[in-house]
Amino acid sequence: MSVDEELHERVREAIKSIPEGSVATYGDIADLTKAPSPRLVGKVLAEDGHDLPWHRVLRANGTPAPHLAGEQLARLRAEGVLADGDKVDLRRHRWADVVPEEEPGLF
DNA sequence: GCGTTGACCCAAA
DNA sequence: ATTTGGGCCAACG
Numbered sequence: 001m002s003v004d005e006e007l008h009e010r011v012r013e014a015i016k017s018i019p020e021g022s023v024a025t026y027g028d029i030a031d032l033t034k035a036p037s038p039r040l041v042g043k044v045l046a047e048d049g050h051d052l053p054w055h056r057v058l059r060a061n062g063t064p065a066p067h068l069a070g071e072q073l074a075r076l077r078a079e080g081v082l083a084d085g086d087k088v089d090l091r092r093h094r095w096a097d098v099v100p101e102e103e104p105g106l107f
Numbered sequence: 108g109c110g111t112t113g114a115c116c117c118a119a120a
Numbered sequence: 121a122t123t124t125g126g127g128c129c130a131a132c133g
Binding site: 026072 | 113114115116117
Binding site for chain 3: 035037
């Protein structure tokens with residue numbers, strides 16, 4: 001297995017792990033999977049994201065990617081994730097609960 | 108090796 | 121809030 005393929009799988013796994021009603025940013029996934037860059041996450045989704053809950057992946061500011069905005073927002077709305085216009089409340093829905101990162105105290 | 112093109116991110120103006 | 125510019129990584133011609 002090449003490193004590239006493992007990364008590809010890790011990214012997919014991470015996205016599969018996003019619980020319903022929660023969302024994550026490309027940057028978060030990239031960080032969790034140790035991806036070299038968030039762009040790679042986008043590429044993976046573009047190529048092999050058809051069977052993944054890609055609609056739970058948003059950009060850093062809480063807005064979905066331009067071309068998917070309509071579909072993505074519709075799906076999220078169906079899961080109970082309401083958005084103001086195109087922006088989703090990351091503070092509310094961001095997937096940070098089950099992240100295995102060490103928590104430096106609080107705040 | 109170089110220029111282009113992305114489901115990106117951030118800081119500054 | 122929007123635009124601009126820089127950084128980022130991989131794939132393609």
